[in-house]
Amino acid sequence: MLMTESIIHLFLWAKNMKVFEKIRIVRQTKEYSQEYMAEKLKIDTANYGRIERGQTKLTIDKLQTIAQILNVPPILFFYENEINHIEFEQKLFEALKSNSILLQIIIDKLNEINNKLE
Numbered sequence: 001m002l003m004t005e006s007i008i009h010l011f012l013w014a015k016n017m018k019v020f021e022k023i024r025i026v027r028q029t030k031e032y033s034q035e036y037m038a039e040k041l042k043i044d045t046a047n048y049g050r051i052e053r054g055q056t057k058l059t060i061d062k063l064q065t066i067a068q069i070l071n072v073p074p075i076l077f078f079y080e081n082e083i084n085h086i087e088f089e090q091k092l093f094e095a096l097k098s099n100s101i102l103l104q105i106i107i108d109k110l111n112e113i114n115n116k117l118e
Contacts, residue, residue: 018054019054019058019063019077020051020052020053020054020058021054021109022076022077023051023052023066023070023077024052025105025106025109026070026072027052027070028105029105030070030071032069032070034048034049034052037066037069040065040069041062041065041066041069051066060074063077
């Protein structure tokens with residue numbers, strides 16, 4: 001497994017992330033455009049954007065197809081690990097030291113979540 005994929009798996013185990021947020025993070029990490037995903041799903045870009053904003057209900061079939069395109073197991077989008085949060089943060093920090101692109105995506109996402117909470 002690639003280092004980036006290991007980081008993705010670790011990050012996606014975090015609680016309180018919605019399926020559509022996880023899809024967006026994986027897509028961005030793999031540097032796939034929304035246009036690319038829409039083309040693979042045989043839908044228009046606007047509809048794909050709605051998926052990533054959580055404005056569309058996903059069927060199991062559609063989620064499975066998205067997981068195949070992103071090359072991740074579908075269960076990854078649902079799994080929540082009951083790991084110790086301090087241990088999680090330490091492991092995530094160590095993994096992110098070597099991946100600045102993913103680190104920036106995560107920082108941006110955390111800032112977005114923080115802004116919604118304020």
